[in-house]
Amino acid sequence: MFAPPMSDPGAPSAPPASMFDNVPGYEGTLIGGGGFLPPPVPSVPMPMPEPGHTHPEWNIPSITEETAREAFVMFASSKCCYSSGPAKDGVITRMDAFNTYRYRLETFSESRSTEWSQEPYNGQPVDAFTQAVPGPWDIPAQAPAFFNDHTQVIRVPYTSSVKNCYACVGMGRSPCKDCAGAGNKVCWVCNGSGYRHGDDRCSHCNGRGRENCTHCSGQGSRACPTCHGRRQILVFINLKIKWTNHNDVYVVEQASGLKVDNLSKVSGKEMYKDTQYLVFPVSGFPDRAVVGASERLVREHQANYSQTSRILQQRQIIELIPITKVSYMWKGKSCVYFVFGNEFKVSADDYPAKCCCTLL
Ligand SMILES: [Zn+2]
Ligand SMILES: [Zn+2]
Ligand SMILES: [Zn+2]
Numbered sequence: 001m002f003a004p005p006m007s008d009p010g011a012p013s014a015p016p017a018s019m020f021d022n023v024p025g026y027e028g029t030l031i032g033g034g035g036f037l038p039p040p041v042p043s044v045p046m047p048m049p050e051p052g053h054t055h056p057e058w059n060i061p062s063i064t065e066e067t068a069r070e071a072f073v074m075f076a077s078s079k080c081c082y083s084s085g086p087a088k089d090g091v092i093t094r095m096d097a098f099n100t101y102r103y104r105l106e107t108f109s110e111s112r113s114t115e116w117s118q119e120p121y122n123g124q125p126v127d128a129f130t131q132a133v134p135g136p137w138d139i140p141a142q143a144p145a146f147f148n149d150h151t152q153v154i155r156v157p158y159t160s161s162v163k164n165c166y167a168c169v170g171m172g173r174s175p176c177k178d179c180a181g182a183g184n185k186v187c188w189v190c191n192g193s194g195y196r197h198g199d200d201r202c203s204h205c206n207g208r209g210r211e212n213c214t215h216c217s218g219q220g221s222r223a224c225p226t227c228h229g230r231r232q233i234l235v236f237i238n239l240k241i242k243w244t245n246h247n248d249v250y251v252v253e254q255a256s257g258l259k260v261d262n263l264s265k266v267s268g269k270e271m272y273k274d275t276q277y278l279v280f281p282v283s284g285f286p287d288r289a290v291v292g293a294s295e296r297l298v299r300e301h302q303a304n305y306s307q308t309s310r311i312l313q314q315r316q317i318i319e320l321i322p323i324t325k326v327s328y329m330w331k332g333k334s335c336v337y338f339v340f341g342n343e344f345k346v347s348a349d350d351y352p353a354k355c356c357c358t359l360l
Contacts, residue, residue: 098256266341268319
């Protein structure tokens with residue numbers, strides 16, 4: 001009978017490094033990924049970023065009392081335990097605008113890494129050393145639409161070769177883990193004694209005390225999981241191309257009392273949008289904080305994402321987010337709520353007529 005090599009602790013779980021060929025241009029390629037490949041220095045000069053065009057007017061919109069009240073009534077009715085009284089009957093005493101700017105910078109980049117991979121050999125084409133291997137950044141790939149994350153894996157041409165399977169040492173089989181290679185194990189019914197209830201012979205194992213291992217059909221070994229019993233594996237380099245949209249947001253502080261994380265749920269009025277290969281920090285914008293944030297983020301993005309990856313496109317957007325603080329009186333009590341964003345979202349932490357929800 002076939003005698004498989006005994007596993008544990010001997011069998012290698014990872015292929016030895018010596019199994020992989022030395023491929024020029026791919027020296028950093030690892031087993032298991034992480035082989036990181038900086039893009040080559042471009043041979044033609046990079047286009048310089050250009051200052052954006054002049055801005056439209058920075059009008060500040062405001063909402064009417066009617067809009068504020070409608071939004072508030074909708075808000076109260078969406079909460080099961082808010083009575084509608086304050087929203088419907090509260091008397092608005094004051095409305096103040098605390099509109100703010102949100103600056104967003106997106107950098108869309110492409111990065112490439114390589115790793116040695118393997119699969120059972122079934123007669124696939126073997127092309128190692130038949131031609132020069134193209135450099136990792138010379139392999140063409142179809143980029144997705146800008147600003148959309150995507151990953152593509154490409155087998156690097158002329159790197160595929162056939163090797164003996166390291167896991168089974170080319171035998172095609174590996175010992176069954178369930179029976180430790182024996183092909184049988186202790187009978188679970190009689191626990192190995194061969195007898196039940198005194199002198200009754202165990203009918204499950206016919207008194208043998210052992211039963212065939214069902215996992216390997218009594219053979220003691222199974223097809224090697226690495227080569228699927230083929231004895232040989234194909235090894236090759238995979239190139240992983242990752243397109244990533246890096247997104248950073250800066251919101252100008254405002255003193256309304258509305259917490260800033262509320263604003264991530266709403267959109268604003270787009271005041272400025274600039275999409276280019278490399279953007280230039282916004283200039284001439286009336287709010288100095290936005291200009292400062294743009295300078296900082298553009299500098300950080302271009303430093304961070306041009307070393308490890310290739311920047312394909314950048315986009316910067318300034319939005320004006322309307323925020324209105326509404327003060328009102330209800331049953332002699334003075335309260336406030338906020339209406340913000342294009343969606344007229346409402347925040348009212350001190351809503352005066354909540355009934356049941358004291359659940360914690
Ligand atoms: Zn077995
Ligand atoms: Zn038995
Ligand atoms: Zn194998």
